Structure formats: structure tokens, C-alpha cells
Amino acid sequence: MDYFLQILGPLLQGTAVTLQVFLITLALAVPLGLALALIRISRFRTASTAVSGYIWLMRGTPLMLQMLFIYFALPFVPVIGVRLPDFPAAIVAFTLNYAAYFAEIFRAGIQSVGRGQHEAAQVLGLNYAQTMRRIVLPQMIKRILPPMSNETITLVKDTSLIYVLAMNDLLRAARGLVQRDFTTMPFVVAAAFYLLMTLVLTWGFMRLEKKYAVYDD
Amino acid sequence: MISANDIHKRFGSTEVLRGVSLHIDKGDVVAVIGPSGSGKSTFLRCLNRLESIDRGRIDIEGETLVDTDAAGACRYAADADSRRICRKMGMVFQQFNLFPHLTVLQNVIEAPVTVKGLTREAAIPAAEELLRKVGLAHKRDAYPSHLSGGQKQRVAIARALAMEPDIMLFDEPTSALDPELTGEVLRTIRQLAEEHMTMIVVTHEMAFARDVSTRVIFMDGGEIIEERPAAEMFASPAHPRTRAFLNHLA
Numbered sequence: 001m002d003y004f005l006q007i008l009g010p011l012l013q014g015t016a017v018t019l020q021v022f023l024i025t026l027a028l029a030v031p032l033g034l035a036l037a038l039i040r041i042s043r044f045r046t047a048s049t050a051v052s053g054y055i056w057l058m059r060g061t062p063l064m065l066q067m068l069f070i071y072f073a074l075p076f077v078p079v080i081g082v083r084l085p086d087f088p089a090a091i092v093a094f095t096l097n098y099a100a101y102f103a104e105i106f107r108a109g110i111q112s113v114g115r116g117q118h119e120a121a122q123v124l125g126l127n128y129a130q131t132m133r134r135i136v137l138p139q140m141i142k143r144i145l146p147p148m149s150n151e152t153i154t155l156v157k158d159t160s161l162i163y164v165l166a167m168n169d170l171l172r173a174a175r176g177l178v179q180r181d182f183t184t185m186p187f188v189v190a191a192a193f194y195l196l197m198t199l200v201l202t203w204g205f206m207r208l209e210k211k212y213a214v215y216d217d
Numbered sequence: 218m219i220s221a222n223d224i225h226k227r228f229g230s231t232e233v234l235r236g237v238s239l240h241i242d243k244g245d246v247v248a249v250i251g252p253s254g255s256g257k258s259t260f261l262r263c264l265n266r267l268e269s270i271d272r273g274r275i276d277i278e279g280e281t282l283v284d285t286d287a288a289g290a291c292r293y294a295a296d297a298d299s300r301r302i303c304r305k306m307g308m309v310f311q312q313f314n315l316f317p318h319l320t321v322l323q324n325v326i327e328a329p330v331t332v333k334g335l336t337r338e339a340a341i342p343a344a345e346e347l348l349r350k351v352g353l354a355h356k357r358d359a360y361p362s363h364l365s366g367g368q369k370q371r372v373a374i375a376r377a378l379a380m381e382p383d384i385m386l387f388d389e390p391t392s393a394l395d396p397e398l399t400g401e402v403l404r405t406i407r408q409l410a411e412e413h414m415t416m417i418v419v420t421h422e423m424a425f426a427r428d429v430s431t432r433v434i435f436m437d438g439g440e441i442i443e444e445r446p447a448a449e450m451f452a453s454p455a456h457p458r459t460r461a462f463l464n465h466l467a
Contacts, residue, residue: 116310116312116314117316119267119314120314120315120316122266122267122303123265123267123303123306123307123308123377124304124327124328124332124376124377125300125301125303125304125332125380126328126331126332127296127300130331130332134327134331135316135327139316139317139318142318214360215317215361216317216360217317217362
């Protein structure tokens with residue numbers, strides 16, 4: 001018990017880092033992903049193709065590689081090259097990567113809203129932006145909740161990748177303790193922390209699904 | 218009020234409309250009948266730009282929605298103008314197309330609030346009045362998924378009327394309904410006819426076409442074959458194809 005209390009401090013600090021990366025990434029990647037999805041389905045060919053290429057790049061290379069690139073290689077890239085400290089570098093990498101996945105989820109949700117809904121909106125005089133905002137996107141939300149729940153749970157666990165930038169997230173903190181004290185107890189506690197975070201997420205998404213169950217498509 | 222001239226439309230290599238012309242005056246109730254695939258629904262959908270035409274001209278209340286220039290290219294009015302012109306026509310679909318995430322009342326006030334810019338408070342009394350008119354005032358807070366097909370279609374009619382259109386287009390409004398539910402929808406449309414609403418109704422309900430419409434149009438193969446006052450059309454169809462079609466139904 002004493003040992004548990006002793007390791008609790010460092011593990012909670014690690015959890016704080018994990019939660020920061022998670023929440024900031026979510027707050028940035030959701031709007032960016034929505035913007036990407038809307039461009040992808042727009043009639044602007046060039047922009048749409050560019051977004052497709054972006055999504056291919058972000059989904060086609062490891063997140064860890066992207067993070068290493070932004071931290072170590074970006075400073076040497078001409079014109080856009082900047083040297084970012086570790087935390088912003090991690091946030092940028094996570095946001096760019098997750099926005100690509102979110103964009104595809106949003107696109108699937110938007111395109112699952114039938115043609116009849118667009119036509120009904122059109123004959124009532126709604127323009128494209130109004131149709132999206134008032135008719136299509138609200139219906140999209142209900143349909144994307146299950147895949148979004150998946151993706152956000154994955155994000156909680158993916159945050160452990162920031163150890164490559166020598167940041168002390170929950171998993172790295174636990175590993176440090178394991179190596180120092182020759183006991184696997186910190187791993188068990190870390191696992192419990194992860195489970196608790198994903199439990200909260202699962203519960204939150206269940207609440208949302210219930211809220212949207214008031215209507216059927 | 219509507220004048221369509223020499224409308225041509227093809228889907229790929231199929232010519233769906235081969236030069237359809239039609240004039241609708243205020244108060245006309247025109248029933249469009251004909252076999253499946255005759256182009257009736259496509260023609261209706263061309264009038265409010267749900268489909269774009271390949272050749273021809275459409276004027277709505279004196280404003281040109283689309284025209285064809287000397288070189289044979291179709292030119293539509295600018296987007297905002299075209300939306301404004303098309304807003305003079307309300308439309309009711311075979312598949313209702315209610316907004317499932319909105320309640321009955323929200324469905325009806327959506328366009329008045331979003332398009333006309335009314336406040337919710339200002340839009341609600343008129344919406345409630347329309348729901349009373351179609352007999353669904355008690356369902357105002359229900360979601361569409363909790364309504365029967367006939368109720369859904371009546372909400373769709375109220376939703377279209379909320380934009381105060383001058384013309385109502387009905388695209389097979391009872392074709393997706395169980396037979397016992399068609400009556401309530403037809404009664405609602407009949408009531409509109411009695412109030413002298415200008416309407417075009419694509420329908421398979423011959424009795425309804427005969428009793429309610431002022432004029433009947435028979436389409437086949439992408440053309441208007443015959444256009445006559447309702448009573449005449451059913452009593453003595455002139456064209457052999459009309460006769461064959463009507464006989465086949467009877």
C-alpha cells in the first residue's frame with residue numbers, strides 16, 4: 001500500500017500529460033477533420049484531390065514517424081521549417097494524423113445521408129451551406145458515434161507514442177518506475193488508469209448514443 | 218404561371234424527355250398520368266431544377282429559369298435567382314423525405330426560419346395552423362419515424378405549404394403508401410384544389426385524376442401524347458395509346 005501511494009504521484013503526473021495530449025488533439029483534430037471532409041466532398045476538384053493525397057500520406061505512414069519527422073526533420077525543411085519544442089511537436093503530429101482519420105469518418109457519415117434529404121432541402125430553398133449545417137451534419141453525428149468512439153479510445157492509447165520525444169506520459173512514467181524498482185506493479189496501475197479513461201469515454205459515447213436514439217432514420 | 222417549352226432531357230444514352238411543352242395557368246390542377254418510365258416524374262423534377270434539362274426553356278411566373286441559346290447551350294439563371302424562382306414551387310415527394318432528426322413542428326418551421334429568416338416564435342403559429350389543416354396538430358412534437366406513411370405525407374405537404382408557394386408539385390404522393398392510407402393524403406390534396414392552389418400532380422390514382430384535376434396530361438415515351446380536360450380524357454380518350462393505357466388499368 002505504501003508503495004502504491006509512493007508511485008501514485010509520478011503516475012498521476014504521467015496521466016496529466018497523457019490527458020493533455022488527448023484533449024488538445026481531440027479539440028483540434030475534430031474541426032480540422034470536418035473541414036477536410038467538407039473539402040474532400042466539395043466540387044473543387046483540385047482541393048479535393050489534395051485532401052485525398054493528404055489523407056493517404058497521413059494514414060499511410062506511422063504516426064511515430066510523423067512525430068519524429070516534425071520534431072527532428074522539420075527544422076531543416078526550407079521555407080516551412082520551424083523548430084518546435086517536444087510538446088507542440090507531439091500535438092501537431094497527433095492533430096495532423098487524427099484529422100485524416102476523422103475526415104474519413106465524417107465523410108462516410110455525410111455521404112450516408114440520402115439524396116432525398118438534399119432534394120427536400122433544395123426544394124424548400126435551402127442553399128448548400130444551410131443544407132449541410134441544418135440537415136446533413138446533425139444527422140451525420142448520430143451515424144458517426146460508434147466509429148468516433150473507437151477512434152478516440154485508440155487516441156488515448158496512442159498518446160503513449162510521445163515517449164519517443166522523451167516526454168513523460170503515463171506509460172513512460174510506469175516504465176521508469178518498473179526499471180527503477182524491479183516490480184511490475186506500476187504497469188498494473190498504469191493499465192488500470194488507461195482502463196478508467198477509456199471507461200469514461202465509453203460511457204460518454206453511450207450517453208450520446210442514447211440522446212440521439214430519440215429519432216430513427 | 219409555368220411555361221415549359223420543348224424540354225429535352227437524357228440520362229446517358231436514354232432520351233427521357235423528347236420535347237415536352239406545357240403551360241399552366243393560375244388555379245390549374247393538372248394531373249400527369251402515364252406508364253412507368255414515361256418521363257412524368259423527370260419532367261416534374263425539371264421544373265424546379267432537381268434535374269437539369271439539356272434543351273428547352275422554362276419560365277416560372279414570368280421569370281426565366283432556364284433558356285437555350287442559339288448555339289444550343291442551356292443557360293440557367295444564377296444560383297441565387299434560380300433558388301428564388303424555384304421557391305415559388307413547393308414539392309411533395311413519393312418517399313416523403315421528411316427530416317428524421319427534427320420533430321413534426323421543426324420540419325415545418327425549418328425553411329421559414331432558415332430561408333426566410335423568421336424567428337421561431339414568428340414561424341410557429343403559421344406552422345401550427347398548417348398542421349391543424351392537415352389534421353396533425355396533435356403530432357407536432359413527434360418525430361417522423363413515429364408516424365404512419367399517410368401522416369408523414371401530410372406533414373410533408375404542410376412543410377411545403379409553410380413556404381407559401383404559388384404552385385405545388387406532387388411526385389406520385391401516394392405511391393409509397395398502403396392502399397388504406399392513400400385516402401387521407403388525397404383528401405388533403407383535394408382540399409388544396411378546392412382552395413384553388415395551382416398544382417401539378419403526377420399520379421397513378423385515376424379516380425383522383427378524374428375527380429380533382431381540371432386537366433389531364435397523358436405522357437408516354439418522353440412525350441405528351443394527349444392533353445384534355447379531365448372529364449373528356451376519361452370519357453373519350455382520342456389517342457390509341459391513351460386508350461390502351463386507360464383500358465389496361467380498367
